[in-house]
Amino acid sequence: MSENIIEISGVKKKFPGVEALKGIDLNIPAGMITGIVGPNGSGKSTLLKIISGLIVKDSGQIKINRKNKYQHLMQDIAFLPEINHLYKWMTISEMIRFHEEQYSDFSPKKAEELLNFMNLKLDQKINNLSKGMVARLKLVLVLSRSAAVIILDEPLAGIDPASRERILETLIGEFDSDNQSIILATHEIIEAERYLDHVIFIENGKLLLSANADDLRAEKGKSIRELIGEVFE
Ligand SMILES: Nc1ncnc2c1ncn2[C@@H]1O[C@H](COP(=O)(O)OP(=O)(O)OP(=O)(O)O)[C@@H](O)[C@H]1O
Numbered sequence: 565m566s567e568n569i570i571e572i573s574g575v576k577k578k579f580p581g582v583e584a585l586k587g588i589d590l591n592i593p594a595g596m597i598t599g600i601v602g603p604n605g606s607g608k609s610t611l612l613k614i615i616s617g618l619i620v621k622d623s624g625q626i627k628i629n630r631k632n633k634y635q636h637l638m639q640d641i642a643f644l645p646e647i648n649h650l651y652k653w654m655t656i657s658e659m660i661r662f663h664e665e666q667y668s669d670f671s672p673k674k675a676e677e678l679l680n681f682m683n684l685k686l687d688q689k690i691n692n693l694s695k696g697m698v699a700r701l702k703l704v705l706v707l708s709r710s711a712a713v714i715i716l717d718e719p720l721a722g723i724d725p726a727s728r729e730r731i732l733e734t735l736i737g738e739f740d741s742d743n744q745s746i747i748l749a750t751h752e753i754i755e756a757e758r759y760l761d762h763v764i765f766i767e768n769g770k771l772l773l774s775a776n777a778d779d780l781r782a783e784k785g786k787s788i789r790e791l792i793g794e795v796f797e
Pocket residue numbers: 579580582583584602603604605606607608609610611
């Protein structure tokens with residue numbers, strides 16, 4: 565796949581007292597893992613929520629998988645939000661059934677395999693899960709779908725450092741680059757860098773850079789982590 569899975573032009577978003585996105589023009593390549601980085605409050609989550617159709621942009625255009633109608637998005641996008649959006653009164657098993665009913669591309673078989681891998685049990689109540697267990701469950705629910713676009717907002721937040729590498733390996737193992745694209749916002753760049761094909765830097769609601777990770781490293785003679793340190797310090 566060499567085309568863009570997402571094309572964004574002139575996207576702006578204001579919240580009371582803050583211009584979260586100040587006009588973003590950006591193409592996200594298909595079949596790749598794209599990392600969005602930037603300081604706290606730079607607009608990463610806002611951009612991901614707009615792409616996912618969770619919040620509405622003030623202006624600009626977004627085309628996803630060659631479509632620009634929001635009614636198509638539910639099936640094209642699997643979104644892992646930064647917050648805990650899961651119904652606390654459900655068990656994991658009930659949550660899995662709920663997702664199965666909601667998304668036609670959800671595979672309960674894959675969910676069970678991933679649950680085992682993540683050391684989670686079907687009868688556990690969501691209310692009783694630790695923060696890291698919730699983070700793992702959110703990943704299970706998203707990775708059990710075969711959506712064209714997987715959007716992960718801080719997927720490693722709350723997961724203990726020793727497990728992050730293993731979980732990233734699984735994420736890559738489940739990724740079907742012929743049919744899928746992953747976009748993730750992360751502060752865990754030390755762990756994530758080697759998995760990223762494309763990187764996007766955002767600061768203060770503006771796009772600073774969008775580049776192929778290998779090209780960027782070759783051009784600058786530095787790791788993405790080092791570049792982030794330089795650009796955002
Ligand atoms: N619902 C909201 N109401 C008001 N302001 C908001 C809302 N959501 C985001 N903002 C503001 O928009 C700006 C961008 O926030 P956003 O959450 O997109 O940043 P971020 O880059 O994801 O940050 P972080 O790395 O801390 O998660 C911030 O100034 C934030 O306070």
